[in-house]
Amino acid sequence: MKVLEYLYTKDLSVVGPTMPIELMIDTFSLASQYNVESLKYKLGVMLSLNITVENVCQLLLLADAHQCVEVQFNRLHYCSQVDCIIYSQNQPPPS
Numbered sequence: 001m002k003v004l005e006y007l008y009t010k011d012l013s014v015v016g017p018t019m020p021i022e023l024m025i026d027t028f029s030l031a032s033q034y035n036v037e038s039l040k041y042k043l044g045v046m047l048s049l050n051i052t053v054e055n056v057c058q059l060l061l062l063a064d065a066h067q068c069v070e071v072q073f074n075r076l077h078y079c080s081q082v083d084c085i086i087y088s089q090n091q092p093p094p095s
Helices: 002-009 021-033 037-048 056-065 069-090
Strands: none
Touching: 002 021, 002 037, 021 037, 021 056, 037 056
8 A cells, every 4th residue: 555655646655664564564675675775775775774683584584685785784783783782692691
């Protein structure tokens, strides 16, 4: 629905950071499928800002399937931060 709204209005404000992540993902997939690049880009940036431990794998698959560099780059950055945190938590305390 958001893709159609954008196509009729050309207003990128039809999508925003208050959208549920599931709606962002669905809208992103449709924008990619129909080559609506400006909408796909904005949603890619929004998704990259909403990466969590719970959705990082789902967003990785989505980014790879749709060649979305914005999500892929931020996912890698997010994973490296989480890896560093996990690594530091598993280390014995300094003596």
